[in-house]
Amino acid sequence: MKTFVAIKYVPDTSEAEINLDSTGMGVDTSRFSFDINEADNYAVEEAVQIKENHGGSVSVVSIGPQDSEVTIRMALAKGGDNAIRIEDSRIFEHDPLAVAKVLASSIKDQECDLVMTGCMANDDGNMSVGVALAEELGVPHAAMVKQVEVLDGKVRAHRELEGGLMEVVELTLPAVLTIQTGINEPRYAPIKGIRQAKKKELKVMSLDDLGLPADQVDESASKIKLNQMYIPEVEAKAEFIEGEDAEEKAVKLAEVLKKGGLV
Amino acid sequence: MGDVFVLIEHRQGELRDINWEMLNMASQVASDFEGEVVSVLLGSGVDDFADKLSGACSKVLYVDDPKLENFNADMYQKVLSSLIDEHKPTIVMVGHTASGVDLAPALAVEKDLPYLTDLIELRNEGGKPVAVRQYYQGKVNAEFSFADADTYLFTIREAAFEPIEPAQKGSVEKVESPVKEEIDYRKFVEYVEAEIGEVDITQSDMLIGIGRGVKEDKNMPMMEELAQLFSADLCGSRAAVDSGWLPHDRQVGTSGKSVKPKLYFAVGISGAFQHLAGIKGAKTIVAINKDANAPIFAEADYGVVDDLFKVVPKLVEELKEG
Numbered sequence: 018m019k020t021f022v023a024i025k026y027v028p029d030t031s032e033a034e035i036n037l038d039s040t041g042m043g044v045d046t047s048r049f050s051f052d053i054n055e056a057d058n059y060a061v062e063e064a065v066q067i068k069e070n071h072g073g074s075v076s077v078v079s080i081g082p083q084d085s086e087v088t089i090r091m092a093l094a095k096g097g098d099n100a101i102r103i104e105d106s107r108i109f110e111h112d113p114l115a116v117a118k119v120l121a122s123s124i125k126d127q128e129c130d131l132v133m134t135g136c137m138a139n140d141d142g143n144m145s146v147g148v149a150l151a152e153e154l155g156v157p158h159a160a161m162v163k164q165v166e167v168l169d170g171k172v173r174a175h176r177e178l179e180g181g182l183m184e185v186v187e188l189t190l191p192a193v194l195t196i197q198t199g200i201n202e203p204r205y206a207p208i209k210g211i212r213q214a215k216k217k218e219l220k221v222m223s224l225d226d227l228g229l230p231a232d233q234v235d236e237s238a239s240k241i242k243l244n245q246m247y248i249p250e251v252e253a254k255a256e257f258i259e260g261e262d263a264e265e266k267a268v269k270l271a272e273v274l275k276k277g278g279l280v
Numbered sequence: 281m282g283d284v285f286v287l288i289e290h291r292q293g294e295l296r297d298i299n300w301e302m303l304n305m306a307s308q309v310a311s312d313f314e315g316e317v318v319s320v321l322l323g324s325g326v327d328d329f330a331d332k333l334s335g336a337c338s339k340v341l342y343v344d345d346p347k348l349e350n351f352n353a354d355m356y357q358k359v360l361s362s363l364i365d366e367h368k369p370t371i372v373m374v375g376h377t378a379s380g381v382d383l384a385p386a387l388a389v390e391k392d393l394p395y396l397t398d399l400i401e402l403r404n405e406g407g408k409p410v411a412v413r414q415y416y417q418g419k420v421n422a423e424f425s426f427a428d429a430d431t432y433l434f435t436i437r438e439a440a441f442e443p444i445e446p447a448q449k450g451s452v453e454k455v456e457s458p459v460k461e462e463i464d465y466r467k468f469v470e471y472v473e474a475e476i477g478e479v480d481i482t483q484s485d486m487l488i489g490i491g492r493g494v495k496e497d498k499n500m501p502m503m504e505e506l507a508q509l510f511s512a513d514l515c516g517s518r519a520a521v522d523s524g525w526l527p528h529d530r531q532v533g534t535s536g537k538s539v540k541p542k543l544y545f546a547v548g549i550s551g552a553f554q555h556l557a558g559i560k561g562a563k564t565i566v567a568i569n570k571d572a573n574a575p576i577f578a579e580a581d582y583g584v585v586d587d588l589f590k591v592v593p594k595l596v597e598e599l600k601e602g
Contacts, residue, residue: 031492031550034573035419044420111422113397114389136381141415143397144376148353148385157354157465160382173469178291178378179534181474184351189465197535199522240394240427244410249421251573255583263590270566270584270591271598279486279543279564280510280599 018073018167020064021127023120023134023146024057024092026085030140037246044246053088056135060196062203063165064133065096071167073130074098078123080108080116086219094206094214105224107231111141111243115234117149122229123222125154129191131172136161136195147195158193159186163200282315285341285369287360288322288333289379291351292471295329298375300443302436303336305402306373307444312404313370319450322359324349330454335446341367345457350468353382355459360387362458368430371402371409376435378535384435393433394426400440417552418575438534439557477529479513486512487541489532489559492519493548493569493588500525502592503547509599515539517555533558548588551576568592 028049038045053061064075077092077100079085089100101123109115124132132154134147144160151158163183164175176184177197206214224231232238258273260266274280284306289296299319306317316338321330323344330342343359360383364372374380376398388395401412405425409432412423426432481487488507494500507514515530515537532539533555540561547568549555556579559565567580568588577583584591 030416030419032570034571035416037420044416113385114395117385117389139417142417144381145385145388145395145397148382149389152386152389158382158386159466160353161378175472176378176382177535178471179296180538181528181531181536182291183472183474184378185469185472186352187467187469198518199528202524240392240429241396242425242427244423244425246415246420246422248419248573249414251575251578253577253583255567255577255580257572257577257583257585263586264594266584266586267591267594268598270582271595273582274566274599277564279566 018067018071018130019076019128020067020073020131020133021076021078021124021129022057022060022064022092022097023132023150024061024077024079024088025054025135025138026051026079026081026088027054027138027140035248037248041245042243051084051088053092054135054138056137056196056198058135058203059198059200060133060135061092061095061097062201063196066201067131067165067167068096076100078120079103080110080119089219090214091206093217093219094210095204096210097217099218099220101220101222103222103227105231107224107235109234109236109239112239112241113141113143113145114149115239117146117153118234119224119227119229120146120150121153122227131191132193133196136197144195147193151193154191154193156191156193157188158195159188160195161197162194163197165194165200282310282313283367283369284310284313284315284317285320285363285367285372286317286337287320287372287374287380288329289375289377290323290326290329295332296375296377297443298377298436298438299333300336301439301441302373302375304444305436305441306337309371309402309404315370318369320360320363322348322356330452334450334452335448336444336450338448338450340450340452342452342454343457344454347459347462348457351379352463352466352468353379353386354463354466356383357387357390358459359457361390364391364431366458370431372431372433374433374435376437380435384433388433391431391433393431394429395433396424396426397435398437399434400437402434417550419573437553439553439560474529477527479530481513481515481530481532481539482537484513484539485542486510487515487539487544488512489515489517489544489546489549490520490525491517491546491549493550494520494525497523497525499589502596505596506547506592509596510543510545512543512545517549517552546576546580547592549576550574551579
């Protein structure tokens with residue numbers, strides 16, 4: 018099984034306040050630490066497990082800056098065999114269809130049985146790149162996959178629907194799966210793997226190297242146009258419990274809960 | 281013309297709630313585009329759905345075919361593609377749901393449509409659509425406009441709009457499927473129901489919901505102690521379940537359970553919309569989070585902005601003292 022895993026390098030904004038950058042068209046990410054997108058981490062693990070159980074290879078592909086190479090190397094340390102990092106400032110990354118087109122151009126001429134990527138990126142939440150990539154490659158797909166069984170020339174995928182229900186589908190290979198978090202337990206990179214990863218091939222490519230004309234994936238090519246970004250006013254319905262410090266707030270919260278008959 | 285197509289979602293004999301939300305949004309938009317709202321119902325022997333939907337739109341376009349009994353993204357894509365060619369709707373709305381995101385991106389690529397996901401707002405400016413979606417789990421909004429096109433494809437956020445109150449009598453047009461061939465490269469096999477655990481959180485009166493902010497497994501005893509004081513059951517966000525702190529049947533949100541307790545006490549949950557959709561039925565929501573801008577505070581009745589590892593131990597102490 019020759020597998021490609023597409024990963025994204027994203028800022029961890031889960032517990033932080035966000036500010037816009039000076040252009041108003043982007044977010045100031047300078048204070049954030051970046052790492053592999055959560056669902057992509059599960060996709061890497063799934064790809065490595067499939068290689069361990071069925072043989073084959075795992076290629077990592079990512080669009081990102083040079084700093085993201087640490088993250089790509091980490092995926093190689095966990096069992097990836099080689100990687101492509103695509104960097105080209107002309108790619109209009111707000112458009113998931115443009116991103117899919119770029120990824121497709123890096124995969125389409127290579128031998129490939131399976132492509133996996135996270136079902137959602139934590140920064141833009143589009144949930145679209147993997148399925149668009151399948152259409153670009155002209156292969157079947159399943160989105161939000163939480164269990165994978167490799168069969169002969171086929172793959173059986175359990176898609177996570179609402180309310181805990183699973184939809185089981187069978188796809189002929191090659192195919193694209195978008196992976197949902199919780200499908201497995203992503204491993205930590207072993208020390209030996211980290212050492213080996215340094216020697217593995219990591220190719221850096223531009224749009225020109227990919228043979229993809231920029232005017233197919235740049236801002237002018239996109240059918241969506243970002244007008245502005247803004248921080249939404251959280252209509253805080255909540256009555257905030259104020260206090261000098263955490264302890265005082267806790268005491269007041271206890272009073273509120275008791276008074277409300279909630280405890 | 282300017283019609284708005286709403287792709288209807290149904291599963292295991294039920295129409296999903298997102299339909300009524302999308303129909304409401306569509307009815308607000310359609311008049312702006314001088315068009316009508318058309319429910320696009322793909323199914324087999326679901327005349328009762330068509331009848332029900334006709335109360336909430338101008339027309340139900342019902343494609344009745346045994347091949348459409350269960351959702352299949354590829355079959356849906358072929359049928360929709362053909363309907364778009366034939367009817368040229370201005371807007372096609374698909375839920376930003378497990379079915380929707382399995383279908384819409386491929387359709388957008390195939391038809392080369394302007395495509396935007398997870399809309400929370402859509403309006404007409406000078407005859408053209410302008411839409412708003414969010415980044416970073418609801419912390420940033422982004423407004424988009426579009427290249428001129430005959431048809432625009434949007435996925436719509438779940439639970440972002442009130443359901444429509446059916447108040448009209450639309451027509452039902454039942455048609456044969458434009459797609460005759462079977463699809464052999466993707467096959468629906470079966471549905472697998474979620475396992476039922478020892479506690480049914482949909483029936484719990486008191487719930488402590490935990491999230492990513494709890495950080496580590498070793499902090500769970502603190503949460504368990506808190507739950508005991510409230511005689512509450514523990515549940516949580518996707519992050520808490522993925523981290524292995526809670527079993528799957530304790531997950532609250534669109535992909536988990538919808539709960540309706542007297543008290544929902546959210547600890548370290550920032551409030552991704554998927555989670556918030558699951559706690560709409562809670563009577564009182566209390567939240568502790570470090571980030572004052574966390575979306576959970578838009579839903580909570582009482583909020584504490586602080587470090588949960590300082591607030592919770594003191595709260596436990598206070599409650600123990602009675």
